[in-house]
Amino acid sequence: MTMKVTIPILVFVFAFNVFTTYQSCGEQDCHEEKELVMAKCIATITNHGPYAPPNLPCRQAVAASDMVCICRTLSHLDETSVSASKLVHLAKDCGKPVPVGSKCGSWTIPPPLSSPSQRNMHKRGARPCAAPTELLVGLRRKPKYLQPQA
Numbered sequence: 001m002t003m004k005v006t007i008p009i010l011v012f013v014f015a016f017n018v019f020t021t022y023q024s025c026g027e028q029d030c031h032e033e034k035e036l037v038m039a040k041c042i043a044t045i046t047n048h049g050p051y052a053p054p055n056l057p058c059r060q061a062v063a064a065s066d067m068v069c070i071c072r073t074l075s076h077l078d079e080t081s082v083s084a085s086k087l088v089h090l091a092k093d094c095g096k097p098v099p100v101g102s103k104c105g106s107w108t109i110p111p112p113l114s115s116p117s118q119r120n121m122h123k124r125g126a127r128p129c130a131a132p133t134e135l136l137v138g139l140r141r142k143p144k145y146l147q148p149q150a
Contacts, residue, residue: 029069030066030069030070031073033064033065033066033069033070034069034070034073034078036064036065037061037065037070037087038078038082040057040058040060040061041054041058041062043055044058045082045087045090046082046083046086047079047080047081051086051089053093054093054094058090059094062096063096065096067091067094068098070087071088071091071098071102072102072103074087074104074105075105076105076106079105082105084104084105084106084107085104085107087104088104088107088109
């Protein structure tokens with residue numbers, strides 16, 4: 001009787017350990033890379049002050065790292081000292097961009113807006129302004145009272 005109960009419990013415990021161990025190992029696969037990038041690039045990715053261009057050791061650390069994985073494993077605790085948006089900017093500057101729509105810590109990377117005028121248009125929900133030549137074409141027409149009558 002005891003053996004009949006013990007075997008299913010052991011199978012359940014084994015299966016539970018297999019699934020939970022795999023998940024935690026999957027999240028830790030770039031832990032050392034994340035620590036290296038955070039240590040070498042802290043002047044660039046700190047929450048305080050503007051973004052600073054990365055130095056050579058920082059660039060080398062980024063080149064040797066999986067930035068998508070680092071972003072994915074960025075925790076809330078990490079975000080108390082590191083800016084997720086600056087980390088994404090750093091990855092892009094070093095030629096290892098994180099794809100649009102990916103998560104970097106608690107931040108989701110938005111699609112880029114191509115120009116300031118499009119950003120303003122997007123905010124207002126307006127159509128783009130007419131080009132200056134289009135405005136001039138309208139001015140070159142003769143007023144109705146000067147046009148020949150048909």
